[in-house]
Amino acid sequence: MTRAMQPITIATKVAILGIVSALLLAFIPGQAIAAPPATVHLTIHYQRAAGDYDTWNLWLWKNLITGTDGAISPAAGSEFTGNDAFGKVFTADITGMDAFDNIGIIVRKGNWLKKDIEVDRFITQFESSGNTEIWLVQGDPVIYPAQPTSKKEIRSAQVDDFRTITVSLSQKMVLAGTATEGFTLTPALPITAVKALNGGADGATQLALTLGADTTLGADYTLDQSDYGSAKVSAGKIVESSGFNEKFVYTGDDLGNTYSATETAFRVWAPTASAVSLLTYATATTASADAKVTPMTASTKGTWVAKLSGDQNGTIYDYRVTLGSTVNDAVDPYVRATTVNGLHGVVVNLAKTNPVKWVAKKPTFSGKSTDAVIYELHIRDLSIDSSSGVPANHQGKYLALTDVNTALSDKTKTGVAAIKDLGVTHVELQPVFDFASVNETSPSFNWGYDPQNYNVPEGSYSSNPSNPTARITELKTGIQSLHDQGLRVMMDVVYNHVYDAAAFSEEKIVPGYFFRKNEDGSLMSNSGCGNDVASERPMVRKFIVDSVKYWAKEYNVDGFRFDLMGLMDITTMNAIRAAVDKIDKTILIIGEGWNTSGLPEEVRGSQKNIGKLVGIAAFNDEIRDAIKGSVFNGTDTGYATGKAAAKASVETGIIGNVFYSRDYIGTWTTVDPTQSVNYVEAHDNLTLYDKLLGSVPDVSASTIAQLDRLAASIAILAQGVPFMQAGQEFLRSKDGDSNSYQSTDAVNSLKWNLRSTNAATVSYYKGLIALRKAHPVFRFSTTPQVQKNLTFLTTSNNVIAYSLKGSAVKDSWGTVVVAHNPNATAVTLTLPAKGDWKIVVQGSVAGVKAISTLKKANTVSIPPQSTLVLEK
Incomplete structure (x- = not known):
């Protein structure tokens, strides 16, 4: 996914499951119709309790359930156009709506600093006249067809420290100066002070309650107020407090299940739970009510443990976590095998999952990132088109990586054979961990940036997703096959967000800990995906580091590409580097260092902080956009297509964005060229070919190929780490689809016949790569060498x-x-x-x-x- 921050690319679709909730649908009175008319006359009313509308705006789009959405809002968002007694008002005529299913809407602050509510909403009913008017209220997911009556209520209450509860109200409260201001807590704890956190003499909507005794983790508290009603109290910033960390940071290496032939031990970190049980199931479809329940024992640092004797290989299990009056069943976050669609964990004897020729030896590589040439590949794209020559039962599967002698009828190599022939050193696989956006029993295309179970391979690429070990063995087999062909393997990993925060196992086990929150208790969404993982918290950091180590060790992975690395904190990224160095110092780490994060700027894993990231490279969007034009404007030109003003930025990229002289100062500066990933095409945005068609539309096909070769040569020969998307070498097109994350195979698949059609360009790419590999003058690794x-x-x-x-x-x-x-x-x-x-x-x-x-x-x-x- 992402990509140079395009929040619509995932947010609009990831939350589409919200459509099933009637609360999120707009039913417009009058002669309502399900399908929108050609022009919708849209009016949106929006109310915030505190009247704090500064920088709040709308993100609107023409939504298709399946297919490519249409834009409504400009890049800066849609500003409100007026005011009324209710609040802010937006009006606009939306044309061309008869080609779309509905209108998507997000209320956001600034440029994706936060979202009003986690889920996206969709206007699905329209008057035949086109008039559509709705009302929205802060923090309320309901789309109202008429102005709602405001009522006093407690919107949220969360424990932010052992003796502090932060409260959000729907309407302002004027404090009377009493100790409790009418608030009571059940089970009883004394309230000694109430402080306003916002507002003025006319009242406040944000309050801090000070308690006279410590709250108990795992207790089920309810907060009552005489005028504002009651609300459940959730865990808030207490999980970020130093006291919490001192008590509950576990450093052992046995979280999850630890298998042996004689017994399997289970350990889960659940410090806020009052009880935890191990559930085991007779089959993958056994109901939770019929599961065998084994109580777990509280252990050190907030962990709970249990053991099952005997050989438990294949045992299906979950955890049942009691949190006050709430009981959640959750998959083990550390699980390494699951049932189909990742619904339950499975104990597995990993030694039995290794393929016959599984060896630890990897293709020779120096470990210096500038010696790499990285080729980004999607498992399904590789072989799903019939031109791949891959057997039908391997198409779209891990096992297509084992078909190493495929070719077109004219002997032009396809698939893995073509990749090897091109001469790249590393194949970076787009997400192969278990993601939630595809039904494994009926696979379809998706990029896969929707994490569900981080340490389990995705089942839709397996020949039998119902067999918990098939996906493990087949991915290992594919990796071994690439190694046998002299190709190292990288994983595209997405530790910055998950598919569904509420359903994610860690959130069910330790609510409030795994994700960053805004001051009002809502989830941050700088990822544009509804949530941001709190990598800076010790046990989240441990989970991420442990996960990366697992893939590096168990699957012999040779490198990692971190999606939205700028959302990760520097300490975690450096901890990952240190951990993999103990396994294999030649493992590469690259990432998207876009500077968009809820973290303080100085601790973000961003381009601007690249000097603090040791042995880690970042994607260089400066040279990318300078060469071909902005990825956010399909018609924008770059240096290769005639924009003279882009020359200086291209030159800065050619030196790997190092400090060369005061004449070459880029938008960011690397320590050395090993930290600059140079590219003109990746899975995000238009392919280079499609970008050229859009930005220089009135030229011949031969000129497009010529411009493609020019653009590619600048990036491949520049100092730094060359990177390309699969098929770029044969002028891959996605039919102008700039966001093909869930588009059809017809759009996304690699059309290997183009390798024959565009053989001259393939040969050119191959020659550039051979030139770079043969001559170290193109691969300087230090700034003094460049200077x-x-x-x-x-x-x-x-x-x-x-x-x-x-x-x-x-x-x-x-x-x-x-x-x-x-x-x-x-x-x-x-x-x-x-x-x-x-x-x-x-x-x-x-x-x-x-x-x-x-x-x-x-x-x-x-x-x-x-x-x-x-x-x-």
Whole structure:
């Protein structure tokens, strides 16, 4: 998923399950129709109890249940257009609605700083006239078809410290100056003071209650007030307090189930529970009421333990957690196998899941990230199209990774054979952990950025998702196959959010701990997905580090790509690096360092803090957008498509965003080029081919291919870590779909016949990769190497040219010149020295062998819209 923060890309769809709730549907009076008319005359009223409307706005879209949504709101959101006695008002005419199912709506603060409520809402009923008017109230998920009558109520109450309860009210309360202000707590604890947290003389909607004694974790408290009614008290910031951490941070390595042939031990961290039981099931479909219940015993640091004797391999189990009057059944967060669709945990003897030829040895790799060439691949995309040549029973499955000799009828390689032939070093698999957005019994396409069970492989890619071990063995088999082909394997991991916060196992076991919250108690959603994982909390950090270690050890994974790394804290990211170094120092870690987070800026795992992240690289959106144009505007051009103003940013990317001189200061600065992931295409946004079609629409197919090669060559030859999406090398298209996360296979699948159609471009990519791998002059790993051995040359007509000193890194080539010409005509370049220069990249040809030699030359002509590489 994400991607350079496009909140609509996931938020609009992840929460679509909310449609099933009648509370979230708008039923418009009058002659209501289910299908929207061509034009909807929309009026939205919105009320906040405290009248604090500053920077609150709307995010609206034309929604399709299946397919690509249409935009309503601009990138900055839709501002309210007026006011009335109720609150803020928004009016607009929405055209073209007859091509869509309904209207999606999010009330948000600023640019996704927070959402009013966690779930997205959808207007699904419309008057035949097109007039549609609704009312929304802060913190209330109901879409009202008429103005609601406001009533006094306690919106939320949460324990923020052992002696503090924070209260949110629907209407302002004027404090009388009494100790309790009419509040009582059950079970009884004395209330000694009430303090207003907002408002003024006319009252407050946010209050802090001070208690005269400590609250008890696991107790079921109810808060009452004579005028505002009652509300259950939930765990709030108490789980963030130093006192909580001192009492309940567990450091052992036995959370989850620990299997042996003679017994299996279970340990779960549930410090706020009053009781925990182990549930075991006869079958995957056994009802929870029929489960065998084994009480667990309270142990150290908030953990609970139990043991089952005998060989429990295959035992299906969950935990039952009692939290006051609430009882939750939850999957073990540390579970390593599950039943179909991840509904129950399963004990597994992992030694029996290893494939026959499973070996720990990996393809040789230096561990230096600039020596890598990363290829982003979706398991289903690889083989679901018939052109893949993969057997039908392997199509869309892990086992397609074992089909290593597939080809088209003209002998053009496909699938894994094609990837190996291209010459990349690392295959990065888009999410293969268990995600919730696909029914494993009837698989369909989804990117998979919707975590459900972090330590379990996704079952829809398995030949038998009902067999808990099949997915494990088959993923291992696929990884081993890639290793056998000389390809290292990376995992795309999503520890920044989950699919459904309320249903997530950790939230059921320790409510309020796993996710960040806003001051009003609502979930933060800087991910745009309804929740942000609180990686900074010790037991969340431990869970993430333990999970990464598990994949690295058990599955021989060679690297990790962290989705929305900017939402992770620096301490956690560095702890991950330290942990994997103890397993294999050559493991790569890269991530999306977008600076969008609920954390203080100085602790975010962002581009701006890359200097604090040791041995970790971040995606370089500066060079990406400079080369091809902004990903947020399909028609925007970049350097490769004629935008002269982008030249400086491209040059900054070419040096890996290191500090080179005051003339080359980027939007962020790396410690060294190993921290810059250079790319022009990834699964997010338009493919490079589609971007070129949209930004330079009136050119020939051959020119599009030419521009593609120019754009790709800039990124691949730049100092840093080259990265590409599968199929980029053969001009992959997604039919202009910039957000194909749940689009059809027809949109997403790799059409391997294009590898034959666009063979010249494939050969060009292959040549660039071979050139980079053969010559360390393209792979500087320190800033001094870049500063001393890369020199930008004086050019004209917006050409970028630079020389590289090969002797500094013991390259067989003494001097290399790279020149990029975005012009539609040839441009003459003055070379840094007169001599015999061998051309190795020119026009549509790239590689390590000389195409031609210039004798005693001090100038060279750079062909139009292309890259030229020479050496002497």
